[in-house]
Amino acid sequence: MQSKPTTIKEIARILNISPSSVSRGLHDHPSIGAVTREKIKQLAKSLNYEPNNAAILFQKGKTYTIGVILPELSEHFFSIAISAIEDEAIKKNYTVIFAQSHDNYEQEVKLVEKMKNQRVDGLLVSISKGTSKFDHFEKLNSFNIPVVFFDRIPPFKNVHYVACSLESATIKAVNYLLKKGHRSIGMINGPSTLYASEERKDGYMQAITFNRLKFDPSLVVNCDLTEEGTIDAANQFLNHKRKPTAIVAFNDYVALFLIKYFKKLNVINDFDIVSYANLPIISYLDNSPVASVEQYPYLQGQKAANILLDLIHSPNSENQAYYNTIVESDLIVNEVKE
Known part of the structure; x- marks a missing residue:
């Protein structure tokens, strides 16, 4: 059974000196004579003494x-x-x-x-x-x-x-889709509690209105970022009277859930998808997002x-x-x- 680590108090007891003298001796303090310093160091070495860094750092007020x-x-x-x-x-x-x-x-x-x-x-x-x-x-x-x-x-x-500048990123994403000819663009946004969701929505609205299109709030759907939540949002778009031809997804994971679901329904080629995060894996997909926001x-x-x-x-x-x-x-x- 391994013994407990040697302490300064143990060294002090054996040498019959104070713990503070042991501490000063180990740190070559000039108040401790050379002979005593050498005795302290030799005993510490023979007993495999290791300084308690946690205690030292605690005394300094930092860990x-x-x-x-x-x-x-x-x-x-x-x-x-x-x-x-x-x-x-x-x-x-x-x-x-x-x-x-x-x-x-x-x-x-x-x-x-x-x-x-x-x-x-x-x-x-x-x-x-x-x-x-x-x-x-x-x-x-x-x-x-x-x-x-x-x-x-x-x-x-x-x-x-x-x-990351998510508002400007979303403006870039929506403008890209508009230049591709899309006029009904959906957004699968994140939970409303996230400030990042608000930024995405603001960017979406700015891009839509700047290009003289009417903002339709029903084309922005919040989800909980799970696969089930993504599928629910996708179904809302599939049943929408202005069924979008492009979708901006909250991140690449939501985009992957969306792609998987659309492939299952055999409608994947009906949509262009733009996402966020630019995961390396998306470049290897047969049906990858047409663009992704790099957030560095x-x-x-x-x-x-x-x-x-x-x-x-x-x-x-x-x-x-x-x-x-x-x-x-x-x-x-x-x-x-x-």
Whole structure:
């Protein structure tokens, strides 16, 4: 059975000196004589003493750990963002703790509390699709734990965030479809609780009205981002009196659900689909979206991590400006369907 790790108190007891003298001796403090310092180091080595880094960091008031809460680690977008966050954290000698909300608000609240109890120095968050209250994040202010949101962000400006320009991205997407000759364009949007859904809808409305077309609110359908929710939205379009010939999908996963369903019904060639995220897999599909919005997850993760690390190392200030960083998107056009 493995014995307990040797402590400074144990070394002090054997040498009959104080624990503070042992600590100073291990750190070559000049107040400890050379002979005593050597005795301390030799005994520590023979007993396989390892410094308690957690205790040392706790005394310094930092753990050099940051927390990250995401909806799903398995999503390609977030896996790329994670790589960027880890790359930036390692440069500053930080450890990263990852957790998944599984797009559940209650789980997100619990994870924020756990991250606080782990004494993380800061938190990066992409909120769940059900998050409409943010007091669990506001509570972290009293513990001096800064929070930076990215990708999925709260619907207000007095927070630190990094996000893609989804409104302008949607304008590009709809304009692209209009140039292809489509005049009835549907949108499968996300939950109304997500600010990203509002941005998509605003971009859609702007593009439609700018091109002197009448905005039809029934052509914008919210869904819960599941396959069942996507199928329900698809059926609403199939039964619509102005059945659309093109659809803007909330993301590539919704687009994949849509493509699968339309192929099953043998109507896939009746629609052009545009999506968001630009997953690598879509380029290998026989019936891929005609275009997808590139949201640059690595850049978002990189910028969010650097902002958080700056906040951790900056002195607290009541008048500190909020970092509101927008990453410009690009519409990536795939090959035209035969």
